[in-house]
Amino acid sequence: MTTFTIAEQAEQLSRRRARMLPFLAVIYLTQQFVFFAAAPADPERALDYVKIGAWVVLSALLLAALTTKGFWLQRKEVRDMIDDEGTRAHRVAALGWGFVMAILSAIALFFLSILEPISAREAIHVIVSLGIAAAIVRFAMLERRAMRDA
Amino acid sequence: MREKLANRLKEKRGELGLTQAALAEAVGVTRKTVNTVENGVFVPSTLLALKLAGALGVPVEAIFSISTE
Numbered sequence: 563m564t565t566f567t568i569a570e571q572a573e574q575l576s577r578r579r580a581r582m583l584p585f586l587a588v589i590y591l592t593q594q595f596v597f598f599a600a601a602p603a604d605p606e607r608a609l610d611y612v613k614i615g616a617w618v619v620l621s622a623l624l625l626a627a628l629t630t631k632g633f634w635l636q637r638k639e640v641r642d643m644i645d646d647e648g649t650r651a652h653r654v655a656a657l658g659w660g661f662v663m664a665i666l667s668a669i670a671l672f673f674l675s676i677l678e679p680i681s682a683r684e685a686i687h688v689i690v691s692l693g694i695a696a697a698i699v700r701f702a703m704l705e706r707r708a709m710r711d712a
Numbered sequence: 713m714r715e716k717l718a719n720r721l722k723e724k725r726g727e728l729g730l731t732q733a734a735l736a737e738a739v740g741v742t743r744k745t746v747n748t749v750e751n752g753v754f755v756p757s758t759l760l761a762l763k764l765a766g767a768l769g770v771p772v773e774a775i776f777s778i779s780t781e
Contacts, residue, residue, distance in 0.1 A: 569737040647760050648745030664732055708744040708753065 572643035575633055577709060579644075582630045583702035590620060594691045596686075617687065624694050628653065628660075628701060652704040660697025665693045718779035722750045724768045739763040 566574070597613055628633075631645040667689045671680055725735055732750070736743045739760065749764070750755035756764065765772040 567737065569742070571734060572742050573733070573744075576744065597743070643740065643742060646741035646745050647746055647757060648741065648754055651754060708748045 568637075568639050568643050571640045571694050572646075573638070575636065575640065576644055576649070576705065579632065580705035580709060581704050583588075583705075584622065587607035587698040587702070590624065590696050590698075591691065592686065593617070593620075614687075617691075621690055621694055625700060628656065628694070629695055648708060649705070652708070653700055655704060656697045656701035659700040661694045664689050664693030714781045715726070715778055716781065717755050718777050719749065719752065720775055720777075721746070721768075722766065724770060724775055725750075728768060730768075735764070735767060738767040 566686045594617065597617070622635060631641045633641050633644060636644075668685070674680060675685075725732070730738075732746045733743045736746045739741075740763075741760065742764070745754065745756075745760075746764075749756050761772050761776055765775050768775065
């Protein structure tokens, strides 16, 4: 059985995360587009509560993965190594992007609401989704760039 | 005039025959962080700069300096 050092494990997991996150962001955003595209006239169906519940859970998970060290089932030493200075800097930059995207979405929705009524629930859904997706994509881009040209 | 942090990390590491991975492990960071410092993409904290210098056995000024563009 091959045994990996803490540094090797951290390297592998960081690489895996950087590869996986953009796909997660695409899946997450696609789900939200499908949700809005298939929005029924009566939004109070049980199925919609399930969909909204799934969105809340997925959003919370992605936010937790982004704002904590992640890899909750790994050893503390490995998690500490993954969450090194470079990664923390990438996270701060990514969260900044997420914040800007959330504010821009809110501004866009404000003007859109003049043309078409938007419920608070819908507005929150859009703002949170775009904010989280932007932060995740930016984080993955920075991590991938850091691994390049080594 | 724009100031930036120049570094000779790659050169010093090469002199000692260390890989990025070995240096990263010595200072407790991932290889990608060492890579970004070497490429000038990431400005390390004072703590990491001192650790890198310590691992290479040189004063921090031998690795990092201020350059103007």
